[in-house]
Amino acid sequence: MVTTVTVGLGSCGIAAGANKTYDKIKALKESDKLDFELKKTSCVGMCYREPLVEITDETGTYLYGEVDADRAVEVIEKHINQQDPIRDYIVYTDMFDAPENDFIAAQVKIVLRNCGYMDPESIEEYQSRDGYKAIKMISEGKTSREMVIDTILKSGLRGRGGGGFPTGLKWKFAHANKSAEKYVICNADEGDPGAFMDRSVLEGDPHSVLEGMIIAAYAIEATGGVIYCRAEYPLAIKRLNIAIKQAHAKGYLGKNIFGIEGFNFDIYIKEGAGAFVCGEETALIASIEGERGMPRKRPPFPAVSGLWKKPTNINNVETFANIPWIIIHGAEAYAKYGTEKSKGTKVFALAGKVRHSGLVEVPMGMTIRDVIFKLGGGIKNDKKFKAVQMGGPSGGCIPEYLSDTIVDYDSVNATGAIMGSGGMVVMDETTCMVDVAKFFLDFTCKESCGKCTFCRMGTKRMLEILDRITNGHGKEGDLEKLEELAYQIKDNSLCGLGQTAPNPVLTTIRYFRDEYEAHINHKKCPAKVCRPLLTYKVDEEKCTGCMVCLKNCPVKAITGERKQKHFINQDICTKCGVCFSKCKFESILLS
Amino acid sequence: MRIARINTSETAANGDEQDLRLLDPIIAKHKGKKGNLIPLLQGAQELYGFISKAAFDKLSRETGIPLSDMFGVATFYAQFRMSPVGKNIIKVCHGTACHVQNAVEITESLEEMLKVKDGETTEDRFFTLESVACLGCCSLAPVMMIGDQTYGKLTGNEAVKIVKNIRLADKN
Numbered sequence: 001m002v003t004t005v006t007v008g009l010g011s012c013g014i015a016a017g018a019n020k021t022y023d024k025i026k027a028l029k030e031s032d033k034l035d036f037e038l039k040k041t042s043c044v045g046m047c048y049r050e051p052l053v054e055i056t057d058e059t060g061t062y063l064y065g066e067v068d069a070d071r072a073v074e075v076i077e078k079h080i081n082q083q084d085p086i087r088d089y090i091v092y093t094d095m096f097d098a099p100e101n102d103f104i105a106a107q108v109k110i111v112l113r114n115c116g117y118m119d120p121e122s123i124e125e126y127q128s129r130d131g132y133k134a135i136k137m138i139s140e141g142k143t144s145r146e147m148v149i150d151t152i153l154k155s156g157l158r159g160r161g162g163g164g165f166p167t168g169l170k171w172k173f174a175h176a177n178k179s180a181e182k183y184v185i186c187n188a189d190e191g192d193p194g195a196f197m198d199r200s201v202l203e204g205d206p207h208s209v210l211e212g213m214i215i216a217a218y219a220i221e222a223t224g225g226v227i228y229c230r231a232e233y234p235l236a237i238k239r240l241n242i243a244i245k246q247a248h249a250k251g252y253l254g255k256n257i258f259g260i261e262g263f264n265f266d267i268y269i270k271e272g273a274g275a276f277v278c279g280e281e282t283a284l285i286a287s288i289e290g291e292r293g294m295p296r297k298r299p300p301f302p303a304v305s306g307l308w309k310k311p312t313n314i315n316n317v318e319t320f321a322n323i324p325w326i327i328i329h330g331a332e333a334y335a336k337y338g339t340e341k342s343k344g345t346k347v348f349a350l351a352g353k354v355r356h357s358g359l360v361e362v363p364m365g366m367t368i369r370d371v372i373f374k375l376g377g378g379i380k381n382d383k384k385f386k387a388v389q390m391g392g393p394s395g396g397c398i399p400e401y402l403s404d405t406i407v408d409y410d411s412v413n414a415t416g417a418i419m420g421s422g423g424m425v426v427m428d429e430t431t432c433m434v435d436v437a438k439f440f441l442d443f444t445c446k447e448s449c450g451k452c453t454f455c456r457m458g459t460k461r462m463l464e465i466l467d468r469i470t471n472g473h474g475k476e477g478d479l480e481k482l483e484e485l486a487y488q489i490k491d492n493s494l495c496g497l498g499q500t501a502p503n504p505v506l507t508t509i510r511y512f513r514d515e516y517e518a519h520i521n522h523k524k525c526p527a528k529v530c531r532p533l534l535t536y537k538v539d540e541e542k543c544t545g546c547m548v549c550l551k552n553c554p555v556k557a558i559t560g561e562r563k564q565k566h567f568i569n570q571d572i573c574t575k576c577g578v579c580f581s582k583c584k585f586e587s588i589l590l591s
Numbered sequence: 592m593r594i595a596r597i598n599t600s601e602t603a604a605n606g607d608e609q610d611l612r613l614l615d616p617i618i619a620k621h622k623g624k625k626g627n628l629i630p631l632l633q634g635a636q637e638l639y640g641f642i643s644k645a646a647f648d649k650l651s652r653e654t655g656i657p658l659s660d661m662f663g664v665a666t667f668y669a670q671f672r673m674s675p676v677g678k679n680i681i682k683v684c685h686g687t688a689c690h691v692q693n694a695v696e697i698t699e700s701l702e703e704m705l706k707v708k709d710g711e712t713t714e715d716r717f718f719t720l721e722s723v724a725c726l727g728c729c730s731l732a733p734v735m736m737i738g739d740q741t742y743g744k745l746t747g748n749e750a751v752k753i754v755k756n757i758r759l760a761d762k763n
Binding site for chain 2: 011012014015016047048050190191192193194195196199231232233271273274275276287288289290291292293308349351352353357358389392423425427431436439440443449577578581582
């Protein structure tokens with residue numbers, strides 16, 4: 001058996017320096033004429049351990065974590081040359097108890113079945129892992145379009161972009177509308193700040209998305225396919241382009257695909273130009289057509305009149321990646337996972353103040369607490385868990401005491417948050433919830449397309465109130481005003497952006513009202529985040545008199561001689577925080 | 592609202608030194624095709640780094656798309672710039688994960704060091720400082736991206752050091 005060395009080269013791996021690791025191993029292999037096969041793969045989800053290097057030899061598979069170029073030399077020398085695996089660096093293996101074994105064991109990988117296990121730039125490797133088998137089964141078994149749609153319906157798969165609409169039903173509608181021209185669109189405009197599931201799937205397993213689209217095209221009789229992808233994801237676009245080219249060469253795209261007479265289908269990539277609202281399906285269609293990405297009124301739904309006014313089916317990346325698996329394994333196998341109304345698995349991007357930032361795929365029905373503590377490893381620096389933000393700017397903050405809520409569409413909705421596309425940003429006691437609400441509202445306010453007055457002006461007015469509160473000028477009645485505006489915006493906006501924009505504010509008021517009140521009534525920020533509400537003082541015990549803060553203070557509020565204790569004049573201090581960030585001895589106190 | 596990102600004082604710089612003939616292949620490729628407006632603008636920006644007044648004029652004249660439509664689309668999307676940018680664009684991530692881990696400090700430290708505000712370009716046109724929504728490297732938060740290189744787990748001081756080193760490396 002040939003020993004293989006595989007380096008994880010997803011965006012996160014590359015950001016952590018995986019290219020240098022790869023180059024180093026390649027150089028070693030060439031200079032020392034080492035006998036192993038060097039391969040590339042994408043993200044296996046363990047972003048917090050990047051760069052990752054996997055070695056498979058006769059004895060088993062070993063995943064090494066945090067392998068920078070120096071460590072790579074060590075690993076190759078010991079493991080390859082001396083056949084002596086370095087236990088301390090191994091994070092996952094099937095051979096013995098390694099620190100991250102549980103991280104893998106607790107997951108059910110359907111969407112991520114290939115991510116991190118194969119070279120995303122090789123169609124052969126995808127095929128060796130049951131790739132393009134689903135569409136082959138359909139063509140060889142002469143499965144009817146209705147049967148395919150029925151399988152997806154029975155599987156209970158719901159739209160993974162956040163809406164949660166049954167995918168099979170969407171296909172059924174698009175199929176029912178007859179037209180010589182129909183379209184399948186893959187929504188890869190993953191704009192939620194703090195979410196990176198779709199990016200990982202596109203970078204790690206682009207063919208599964210293509211195959212999902214091909215199956216959808218077959219089911220609804222589509223003639224053209226578009227992947228609308230964020231321009232901020234250059235690696236995903238590059239790998240999709242490679243995949244499309246390969247699929248063409250094999251005849252999996254083009255004319256009479258898989259021998260199905262008259263099944264002509266092609267896919268091209270449309271790079272988004274940077275507008276969050278384009279995640280909304282009618283805005284996305286407007287953008288593909290070259291217009292400003294503004295949503296329009298529904299009905300007619302895209303299934304009736306979509307791209308170029310033709311029947312169109314839009315699904316999200318993760319939804320498409322599920323499809324081939326469901327066709328191969330059957331609807332029952334998929335529906336076995338999950339809860340009554342939410343079937344299958346869901347991919348979450350864990351980020352924020354959690355120990356193990358990364359990508360996890362869990363069966364629906366797991367509690368949020370288990371996701372954060374069992375998979376996420378708990379809170380960084382042993383701080384106290386405060387809340388988790390789900391659903392990005394459209395979602396809300398779920399407080400610690402509700403963290404036994406299970407992940408399924410309806411349970412999460414009941415808390416006021418939404419499942420969304422799967423971003424989970426964990427917050428600890430040092431996160432100010434008013435500041436978080438302001439952060440999201442600032443985002444939606446900037447991203448509002450301006451079509452509906454309530455969304456355009458309402459978010460602006462809400463942001464002004466939040467600005468005032470975090471600047472220490474909050475007034476009695478502000479919370480009531482915020483709530484009133486919030487419900488008006490929700491009720492009177494055309495698209496999902498406006499209808500959900502107030503959610504972060506509403507959930508934080510609902511669960512963390514005391515924090516708002518501390519800001520408004522006592523002019524205090526309990527989490528010590530809102531600077532205008534803080535007082536900066538010198539810790540006389542720790543101050544060494546190094547004069548760094550004094551020199552950097554932009555308003556000369558700090559006085560003191562070299563090697564003498566310094567003093568901050570509160571009347572002059574503008575609370576800019578420069579002294580706090582410049583001090584090397586942690587001797588600036590916040591209160 | 593999205594329109595707020597237009598800064599009238601520097602909107603659509605003239606671009607006198609640009610070789611507009613470079614636009615010809617792009618126009619030839621997209622002319623007359625449906626949905627061509629965004630690819631046309633993306634092509635122009637890729638050539639010059641921004642879309643100048645002259646480029647707008649030429650695109651509109653030769654494709655027949657009204658200037659108002661072009662401007663409407665160009666100002667709607669965050670990607671399009673209408674003024675020249677620096678040689679290096681510093682993209683500081685302000686996604687949720689970065690925000691709760693103090694991305695503000697990074698932008699402020701860089702603003703102070705480069706003596707520019709967010710979105711502006713240094714006088715020597717060497718750096719442009721930008722805030723972006725999410726770079727998708729949340730596990731390394733807070734992050735910034737300069738060129739193709741991503742820098743993670745930053746503090747304000749570290750970010751300043753990295754930027755200083757890039758300038759030093761260029762001078763040598």
